[in-house]
Structure formats: C-alpha cells, structure tokens
Amino acid sequence: MPPIIEKGADWFLSIGTTNSPGTKVFALTGKVKNTGLVEVPMGTTLREIIFEIGGGILGNKKFKAVQTGGPSGGCIPGSYLDNPVDFDSLRELGSMMGSGGMVVMDEDTCMVDMARYFLAFTQSESCGKCPPCRIGTSQMLEILERIVSGKGAHGDIERLEELGRLIQEGSLCGLGQSASNPVLSTLRYFREEYEEHIYDKYCRAKACNGLGRYRIDHTECFLCGLCKQACAFGAVRELKDKFFIDEAYCTKCKACYAACPVDAVKIEKVAGEAGKV
C-alpha cells in the first residue's frame, strides 16, 4: 500500500498485464523448495514463480502440477508452465486466481486422490442451501472415494464430468460454482490416471492404498527383513533365503513398501481387471 499511495494509481496500473494490472501475492506451498508468500507482477509465468522464486521441486523430483486459487482451483500440468499468470489465463486453463493459493505437486502426487482431497473440503463447506451443491458434491465425493480405493467402475469418469458440469451451472454461490474445478481440471489433464485407477487398479504415484500388485524384486533385495517385520498380516514369507509376498494374505496396506530401504518392494499394474466393482 505505501508505494501505491506514494507513487499513485497510474504507477501501480503500469505493472502487470492490460486486463490484470498490478501485482499479486501468492501463497506458494507444497513440494517446492522455498515456500512462503511471494508478490509478483501479474503476467509472471508459473515457471518463474515455481522454479526461480520457489527454487524448484523438493528433492529434485519431477514437477507434475500446480493448483492455483485455493481448494476450488484447478490443477495445471507442466505443459502450461510458461503461461503468464493472470485472471484470464488461469480461467482459460480451468483454474482461477481465487485466494492466491499455489500448491505445487511432484511425481509422487496422485491426481485422483488430490481431487478427492480438495472436493472433500468444499463438500464439507457447502452450506446445503441448494441441492446441486449439497447433493452433487457428496455424490462426486462418493465416486472419487470408490475410485481411489480400487472400486471404480466403468462410467464413473462420465458421471463425474456430468455431475461437475451440473453443479457448476446449478449452484447459487461461488462455492458450488467452483467446487468441481479440481475434479474437472484433473479429468482434463490427467485423465489417464483416473483410467488406471478404474481399469488397471493401479496408482502410478503409489499414493493410494489397496491398488496394484505387490512383489519383491530379488535383484534389489538385500534380505534385511524389514518388510517382514512391517507386515501385520503375515503376507511376507521367507523361503530359501528369499522374501516373497503371498498375495492371498496381502491387504495392499503399503507398510512393506514404506519399510524397504532400497525400494525393492514393487507395486505393479494389475491388467485385465477392467471396471470390476
């Protein structure tokens, strides 16, 4: 404020873009090295904010997406990192400026689970006045919870798209009108992750429990036994100086995956279980 009062409105309007003049403060957070509040001229690119100011991705992992605008914002993929950030461009990408939140996600983030997480927030925030928001968001959430737990079915993607559109069009206030943004934007940019969860029962980020097939890679395993200790279900068996996972007992809880110090426990795609509920 002091520089605006000192230098005048015209000076402030000379910063930024024609339709979005001035500066904007973003709350940069998530899987980025430097988190915090950053003030940049409107029109600064996402790449400049995340990689130059934010210092890049934590642990030098791969960038996957950035969600702008708070819980109702959309998730933008890496192909749009060079887009300028202003009101119009974010809207065109299916997101929004909103509260100025900017959550960076890396390759270990499951986009379906992320959409479920944000929708759970807006669903619980719904005041309940209008049915599209009150009932629609809980129906969408129910579908997303099925998908991330490996019980997604053929037609779920289309149901989510239709519900998302109906909620956007039929809700009375901004909360309902924007609640489905995280789901619709991830369906637009990360559709294959939804398809993998539903048809292959697989989460490529290895974030969702209950999905994939667990296997120990004997070329990487150095027989420390930590996976066996971590398994509460007796599914890790030792046989002829090798560890195996007995699928009949495995609940896919991920404890062995987290315990192995050398990533010898693999979670792999289970093909051919298309759309089983």
Ligand code: SF4
């Ligand atoms: S995923 Fe869980 S139940 Fe399955 S083998 Fe690993 S620790 Fe045991």
Ligand code: SF4
């Ligand atoms: S924790 Fe990893 S390295 Fe240790 S026995 Fe199990 S699979 Fe092998």
